Amino acid sequence: MKAAWIIAKREILSFFLSPLAYVVLTAWTLWQGATYAIFCYYVAGSPVGSGVENDPLAMLFGQTTLFYIPLLVFVPLITMRLLAEETRQGTLETLLTAPVTSVQVVMGKYLAALVFWLSLWVPTLMYVWLTSRFGDLDAGRLLASYLGILGVGAYYMSLGLLMSALARAPMSAAILTFLALASLFALGIVQFLPVSEAALEVVRYVSVWQHMQNFSSGVVDSRYLVYDLSLSVFGLFGAVQVLEARRTHP
Amino acid sequence: MIEVEHLSKYYGERLAVSDLHFQVQAGEIIGFLGPNGAGKSTTLRMIAGFLPPSAGRIRIDGIDILEHPAEAKRRIGYMPEAVPLYPEMRVREYLRFRAELKGVPRSKIASRIEESLHMAGAAEVANRIIGQLSKGTRQRVGLADALVADPPVLILDEPTAGLDPNQIREVRRVIRSLYGKKTVILSTHILPEVEASSTRILIIHRGRLVCEGPPDRIRSMALRPAFLLLSRASHSQILSALEGLPGLPKVHARGEREGELCRYEIEFEESKHSPEELGELIFKHIAKAGLSLSELRIRTSLEDVFSALTTSEPVEEGGKSPLPPSQA
Structure with a gap:
């Protein structure tokens, strides 16, 4: 685990030394700020109540598609470099000839990715403060929202890492990650189609829409956490396998 | 110190390394000589534990690199041919990362970084950003990385490729200074290169060991x-x-x-x-x-092998250039 942490530290340092990090964080914070402002206006004009439609934070954290769509763009940007950059610049060779295992490399990169993910959400604490200052804060709903974000992040980062292992250049990793996340997102649309009850059940389970709608309205459904965890493990396992194969066919 | 037994490597159908068999004693400096594409880098990458061999065994200090990769790699300092580095890091930051990754004890990291920087002649660039360094300086940073954990075995793939004559002389001096202290395998496609720094030369051609021996013997064969x-x-x-x-x-x-x-x-x-x-x-x-x-x-006499080796490279330090006399 120590080797994983050393790798994570370097990755985090490199990310925050790159202009990319600041472009992504600035754009993301602007987007979040704008949507939060829109939701506040909306709530201000609505009849008084305590439901999610009266909670700008709940709306921000998954009640509308304004939550999911920017993530399809921003997640690939923060995960694309993880392993693809090492492959592109050849440093994978020095990394893997150090006394570390592929599992340690993947875990280190994953740890770094989780830190990037959390860095996207730290600025939202500002809105939490604003909401508590000028309105009513539902603490339970808020904690459930952050838990949901952590769960979604766990598998988004894992899938991004897998795509970054598969690709030989960051740009292709970004495109692959976008396709993967967009496909999962598109599955959510199926629940609005006339499909069988069984299909509906499955689609709701794998859909990030339903996932975050539940969590942001304060419903912690452990099935989603199991889903997040399984998909994360799948992505990490895949990334380790790809890394091993990459050594056989450099 | 290094045992290579019947090592082979296929890339798909293509046989890149064929039944290589040799041993390196502790303290030797082995020059691995062959034209481009002879299988030098592939062999070194296998010894360094990056590529798995298709057949054969490699033992470092008695430890099989496939069975106990982490233990074996701990004994190796490896410098790949292209010297890949992280361009956004500073030299000292990079060496600290490498030292931590290679398990250098925390209390020794600072002194190991200074020593390796000094040995590789990179001390004056310690605070520079790697992305702004010249090719020769990057090469020295790569060498410092190989040295940073003080490993008993060094594997240097084309350590002087792309350097100017002064830098080449400097790198040779560093390698010669390791004689008796480290076991070194270095590869090159230039004969005078290995003559200047090796105690034994292995010549590899199309993935096979063509001949081996001390430099003077190889020279007399090559230049007879x-x-x-x-x-x-x-x-x-x-x-x-x-x-x-x-x-x-x-x-x-x-x-x-x-x-x-x-x-x-x-x-x-x-x-x-x-x-x-x-x-x-x-x-x-x-x-x-x-x-x-x-x-x-x-x-x-080894013309077929050496035509690719002895041409168009700077020859110095007593190396003789076999230019044909133009009499007729």
């Missing part, structure tokens, strides 16, 4: 003077004309008649004379005997 001669004269005429030349020349008629001319091959045993001097002597003897001489040029 031989000449190609094109003349109207008969075999016996040539033989008697060359009688009395030092180094007991053997003359073979290749039997290739080219019109009126015949092609001869003249080989010498060990000779004190340089190829140029021998060429002049042959010319004088043939002229004195009044025989015709249409062409005379030097041939080296």
